[in-house]
Amino acid sequence: MRARKVTPVSAAPLFTVAVVLLSPVENKLGVLLQRTPAAGGARGRWSLPQRTQQAGEALEHSAQRVAHGVIHGSPSWLEQIGAFAGRAGRSAGSQLTIAYLGLVPAGIIIPPGGDTAWFSKDDLPAQLPALQREIVMAAVGMARGRMDQAPIAFRLLQPTFTLSELQAIYELLMGKNVHKASFRRALQAASLVEPIDEWRSEGRGRPAQLYRYAPRRRRNPRRSVRFDRLE
Amino acid sequence: MRARKVTPVSAAPLFTVAVVLLSPVENKLGVLLQRTPAAGGARGRWSLPQRTQQAGEALEHSAQRVAHGVIHGSPSWLEQIGAFAGRAGRSAGSQLTIAYLGLVPAGIIIPPGGDTAWFSKDDLPAQLPALQREIVMAAVGMARGRMDQAPIAFRLLQPTFTLSELQAIYELLMGKNVHKASFRRALQAASLVEPIDEWRSEGRGRPAQLYRYAPRRRRNPRRSVRFDRLE
DNA sequence: GAAATAGTGTCTCTTAGACACTATTTC
DNA sequence: GAAATAGTGTCTAAGAGACACTATTTC
Numbered sequence: 001m002r003a004r005k006v007t008p009v010s011a012a013p014l015f016t017v018a019v020v021l022l023s024p025v026e027n028k029l030g031v032l033l034q035r036t037p038a039a040g041g042a043r044g045r046w047s048l049p050q051r052t053q054q055a056g057e058a059l060e061h062s063a064q065r066v067a068h069g070v071i072h073g074s075p076s077w078l079e080q081i082g083a084f085a086g087r088a089g090r091s092a093g094s095q096l097t098i099a100y101l102g103l104v105p106a107g108i109i110i111p112p113g114g115d116t117a118w119f120s121k122d123d124l125p126a127q128l129p130a131l132q133r134e135i136v137m138a139a140v141g142m143a144r145g146r147m148d149q150a151p152i153a154f155r156l157l158q159p160t161f162t163l164s165e166l167q168a169i170y171e172l173l174m175g176k177n178v179h180k181a182s183f184r185r186a187l188q189a190a191s192l193v194e195p196i197d198e199w200r201s202e203g204r205g206r207p208a209q210l211y212r213y214a215p216r217r218r219r220n221p222r223r224s225v226r227f228d229r230l231e
Numbered sequence: 232m233r234a235r236k237v238t239p240v241s242a243a244p245l246f247t248v249a250v251v252l253l254s255p256v257e258n259k260l261g262v263l264l265q266r267t268p269a270a271g272g273a274r275g276r277w278s279l280p281q282r283t284q285q286a287g288e289a290l291e292h293s294a295q296r297v298a299h300g301v302i303h304g305s306p307s308w309l310e311q312i313g314a315f316a317g318r319a320g321r322s323a324g325s326q327l328t329i330a331y332l333g334l335v336p337a338g339i340i341i342p343p344g345g346d347t348a349w350f351s352k353d354d355l356p357a358q359l360p361a362l363q364r365e366i367v368m369a370a371v372g373m374a375r376g377r378m379d380q381a382p383i384a385f386r387l388l389q390p391t392f393t394l395s396e397l398q399a400i401y402e403l404l405m406g407k408n409v410h411k412a413s414f415r416r417a418l419q420a421a422s423l424v425e426p427i428d429e430w431r432s433e434g435r436g437r438p439a440q441l442y443r444y445a446p447r448r449r450r451n452p453r454r455s456v457r458f459d460r461l462e
Numbered sequence: 463g464a465a466a467t468a469g470t471g472t473c474t475c476t477t478a479g480a481c482a483c484t485a486t487t488t489c
Numbered sequence: 490g491a492a493a494t495a496g497t498g499t500c501t502a503a504g505a506g507a508c509a510c511t512a513t514t515t516c
Contacts, residue, residue: 189503202514
């Protein structure tokens with residue numbers, strides 16, 4: 001083990017790794033925030049879960065640790081959003097933040113009143129720093145964009161789910177309603193899910209059959225010349 | 232101006248900003264590399280254009296400067312790819328690289344024999360460091376994925392172009408051929424280009440009409456339930 | 463029974479891809 | 490004329506959206 005030559009006392013931390021954990025909460029897209037530990041007895045401000053990065057550690061591993069610290073488990077999806085440079089602001093914190101998107105299946109309950117809580121992406125606490133707000137928006141945009149490239153909708157659901165729940169996730173991410181019959185027809189054609197011999201009754205109405213994510217090999221290359229989608 | 236309290240002599244640089252400049256070169260997707268200035272008389276190894284970042288400077292601005300340094304102009308598109316952490320390797324360089332994708336219109340000639348050259352993305356120099364190779368692949372993947380979200384194909388062409396050239400860009404980025412009639416029909420429907428009263432003869436064959444990028448407002452929301460595209 | 467939710471059958475209209483052409487240039 | 494490239498008209502099949510239904514539950 002080599003001795004370090006220089007150990008500056010007040011050197012700025014290299015950078016921060018922050019994680020935007022998203023989960024469907026009460027038919028909204030929820031973002032998990034935690035209170036920064038305040039020095040005095042008063043409670044700190046809300047913030048994205050984050051930590052200062054030790055040089056040399058793998059970025060994704062670091063993001064995993066941040067996520068573990070708040071949900072006590074692994075997110076079902078973890079992907080880098082990008083690097084965000086804050087204005088060279090006050091003393092605390094580093095100027096550079098590497099942000100990650102983490103998905104959490106529906107139904108993960110956070111005990112209320114604690115230092116961790118879900119906020120709707122459209123109703124973030126007013127004191128949330130501008131940079132973190134920007135990161136949250138980038139995370140939501142990324143989740144939206146990933147949807148038709150990776151099966152991330154299933155990462156926001158429990159292993160078994162009803163087709164209505166799945167459709168609700170799509171509508172949540174796309175921000176608009178979807179035609180039910182078309183949705184199921186396309187789902188059928190894509191061979192992404194398979195029904196299991198179980199039904200769930202949600203109070204009133206006919207019980208829904210449960211499905212599980214079970215992608216089969218794609219048939220043939222799909223149509224590709226599409227200029228819509230631009231914007 | 233405040234005096235800095237600590238100026239560690241051998242502190243690692245905060246991070247590096249690298250730019251992957253892509254351009255169509257001889258019907259391939261070209262990546263611009265430059266030689267690292269070698270200490271002795273011998274020529275250095277090929278590398279992505281990059282620089283060490285001064286803290287506090289805006290990331291994108293820094294990427295702009297890197298690009299200017301090699302093409303002596305602005306790329307037609309510039310977007311962050313992400314942060315890449317190298318193995319904590321040898322002494323030189325920082326562990327963290329923020330990479331950017333830059334697009335350069337076809338026809339930018341780099342004088343051969345110099346310290347800057349286009350390489351096909353499939354034929355990168357063998358000595359290119361693994362991390363940089365990874366960044367190039369991420370850049371290509373990003374360009375591919377952005378294609379149907381933003382009109383980046385036009386950023387790889389001169390302001391006026393033929394439809395065959397445009398189609399070639401699409402085929403280059405998608406890595407597969409496109410049906411000519413379908414391509415033009417979809418282009419027509421999307422109202423993305425307009426013909427100008429000019430033709431270009433390319434040697435043999437009928438001269439092609441020139442077009443310019445002139446997007447009109449989208450008509451109506453397009454169809455959206457699509458589970459293909461996954462994978 | 464009404465209300466609520468799950469799930470399906472069928473029709474229409476759009477459109478991607480295939481095919482086969484016509485048009486205009488160089489040689 | 491042949492060869493090469495540009496550009497178009499038409500047919501077909503896939504599939505997205507609309508509509509109207511049937512099915513099964515709670516109240």
